[in-house]
Amino acid sequence: MRLRDQLLNYLYLKKRDPNAPHNTNIRLMHGMNRISIFMFLFALVVMVIRLIRH
DSSP states (O other): OOHHHHHHHHTTSSOOOTTSOOOHHHHHHHHHHHHHHHHHHHHHHHHHHHHHHO
């Protein structure tokens, strides 16, 4: 799986691969990765806003 496809899957912008394994540990790992991506993007937005305002 390519990185672009993986990011789209994390962000719910692309359908899941029906042949992908259905494992609880993998679901939890993807959930944590999704949370960290959103937190990173949020932090970037906050930093850009602070940089512009200052």
